[in-house]
Amino acid sequence: MILHGYWRSSSSWRVRIGFALKELDYEYRAVHLVEGGGKQHSAQYRAKNPMRQVPMLEWEENGEEIYLTQSLAILEFLDELRPSPAILPANRVHRAWAREMAEIINAGTQPLQNLAVIQKIKAETDLDAKAWCRDWIERGLTAYELLAERRAGAYSVGDEVSLADICLIPQLYNARRFDVDLEAFPTILAIEERCNALEAFQVSHPDQQPDAQ
Numbered sequence: 765m766i767l768h769g770y771w772r773s774s775s776s777w778r779v780r781i782g783f784a785l786k787e788l789d790y791e792y793r794a795v796h797l798v799e800g801g802g803k804q805h806s807a808q809y810r811a812k813n814p815m816r817q818v819p820m821l822e823w824e825e826n827g828e829e830i831y832l833t834q835s836l837a838i839l840e841f842l843d844e845l846r847p848s849p850a851i852l853p854a855n856r857v858h859r860a861w862a863r864e865m866a867e868i869i870n871a872g873t874q875p876l877q878n879l880a881v882i883q884k885i886k887a888e889t890d891l892d893a894k895a896w897c898r899d900w901i902e903r904g905l906t907a908y909e910l911l912a913e914r915r916a917g918a919y920s921v922g923d924e925v926s927l928a929d930i931c932l933i934p935q936l937y938n939a940r941r942f943d944v945d946l947e948a949f950p951t952i953l954a955i956e957e958r959c960n961a962l963e964a965f966q967v968s969h970p971d972q973q974p975d976a977q
C-alpha cells in the first residue's frame with residue numbers, strides 16, 4: 765500500500781498512527797503541500813484525489829487500482845483489514861463516543877485551520893490568520909476536554925487507545941504551532957502523555973518522517 769502524506773499534516777499523522785498500531789507496512793510518498801504552490805494541486809494528484817488533500821491511500825486489489833482518501837475512512841478500513849488491536853471500542857456507547865470525539869477534531873476543528881483556509885484568509889481578508897486558527901482550535905479542544913473529563917480512563921474513552929486519541933494527538937501538534945495555551949486542558953495533556961509513551965505515536969511523529977524539514 766502506498767500512503768501519500770506530508771510530514772506535518774495532522775490528518776496524515778492520524779493514518780500513520782493507525783498503520784503503526786496495527787503493525788502494517790506501507791510505502792510512503794511525500795506530497796509537498798507548499799512547494800511550487802502545493803503538489804496536491806498537480807493534475808496528476810488531482811486525478812486520484814479531487815479534494816486535493818493528504819492523506820490518500822493507494823493500492824491494487826483484484827487487478828484494480830484503489831484510491832481512498834479521508835483519514836477516518838482509511839483508519840476504519842485498516843481496522844477491518846487488521847482488527848487487532850481495535851481502534852474502535854467494543855462497547856457500543858463507547859464506540860459512538862470515540863467516533864464523536866474524533867469528529868470534534870476531524871469535522872469541527874482541523875478543517876477550520878487547514879492550509880487552504882489559512883491561504884484564503886490571508887489572500888482575501890484582513891483577519892489575523894493565526895488568531896483565527898487559535899480560536900477554532902481552542903473551541904474544539906474546550907469541548908473535547910469537557911467530554912474527556914467524563915469519559916477518559918488512561919485514554920480519551922476508557923483505557924484503550926481509540927480513534928479519538930488518534931485524532932487528538934496530531935491536533936495538539938497543530939495547537940502548539942498556533943500558540944494555543946494548552947494549560948487549560950489538563951485531561952487532554954494527561955492523555956497526550958500516555959499516548960506519547962507508545963511506540964506507534966513516536967514512530968509516526970512528523971519529525972520522524974523522511975520529508976520532515
Ligand SMILES: N[C@@H](CCC(=O)N[C@@H](CS)C(=O)NCC(=O)O)C(=O)O
Nearest residue numbers: 773774775817818819834835879880
Ligand atoms: N478530513 C480530511 C482532511 C484532510 C486535510 O485537510 N488535509 C490537509 C493536511 S492535514 C491538506 O491536505 N491540506 C492541503 C491544502 O489545504 O491545500 C481527512 O481527514 O483526511
